[in-house]
Amino acid sequence: MTLFRAARAVAESSGDGPIDWDAAAAAAKASVEPGDLSLSSAEHDGYARDVRDARDRVREVAAVDFDLPATVEVQNRHHWIDANVETFRRVMEPLAEEMRGPAFGSGVARSVNTGTMGVTLAFLGNNVLGQYDPLLLAEGSDHALYFVHPNIGRVADALEVPEPRFRRWIAFHEVAHAAEFGAAPWLSAHLEERMQEGVEGLTEGRFDRGALREVNVAMTAVEGYAELLMDRAFDDEYDDLRRKLDERRGGKGPVGKLVRRLLGLGMKREQYERGKAFFDAVADERGVHGASVVWESPEHLPSDEELDHPERWLARVPA
Secondary structure (H helix, E strand, O other): OOHHHHHHHHHOOOOOOOOOHHHHHHHHHHHOOOOOOOOOHHHHHHHHHHHHHHHHHHHHHHOOOOOOOOEEEEEOHHHHHHHHHHHHHHHHHHHHHHOOOOOOOOHHHHHHHHHHHHHHHHHHHOOOOEEEEOOOOOOOOOOEEEEEHHHHHHHHHHHOOOHHHHHHHHHHHHHHHHHHHHHOOOHHHHHHHHHHHHHHHHHOOOOOHHHHHHHHHHHHHHHHHHHHHHHHHOOOOOHHHHHHHHHHHHOOOHHHHHHHHHOOHHHHHHHHHHHHHHHHHHHHHHHHHHHHHHHOOHHHOOOHHHHHOHHHHHHHOOO
16 A cells, blocks of 8 residues: 555546546555455454444433444454545535536646545544445435444554544444434435535535534534433543543644644544533533433424533423
């Protein structure tokens, strides 16, 4: 796995669109070691047990009925890249269709775009720990749950916490996302519609702030509720894990910070913090069951203003 192979994959990109997705995936995988995926029987059983226990605990604490995704996979980094390049392709295809032509489809422009996407996939593939994937814009309604085993082991070592305990913590967080989408069958369609409106605005030469703001507000609620459930449902002490993970989210060297800023991952950290503060306030007033009311309908989602003033949401939405 060498940077030369990554550069060659980008240089050899082809097609008539602005991004050669196969070349982007090849470049990303050439830049990142796949990592060891030789699981012991204890590790294999541990993942299954953690997911099952997280499902049962979240059901109990949140009083939310949901099923685990049809697909639950323990992956290496290359598996994650292959799974997610399809998601990126689906989400960006409407914009890519509008960008076909001499200006955007030229060799130079395609190479730049493909290289940028390759860097994005490589960075994420090297850092994602677990992922609940609602498979937005995919045909069918199956969702998926992924654990990137090499990253979990590396980060557990860096944080100096036992890997089985850290793995269990990640399982609770991702299963909490499964609970959200299971409790809100409308949520995937809501996000898809807002995303498509935003992309259509870009293809028409305008910036649809309203649609993109709605996506950000919904994702802030998604991340905040998952943080609430992870805190209230996790069956072990977690203060040290919370502190160390918060430090990791805000850390990294200058290059890592730059890449995270370019990818909007600073916004994701804000979503965690802002959403968690909102749901902590709601749960303190009404309990976790009362906070789960947010998933009964799109009208129960907090507004951008209500995220910072949860008392206004409490006054608007009945218990």
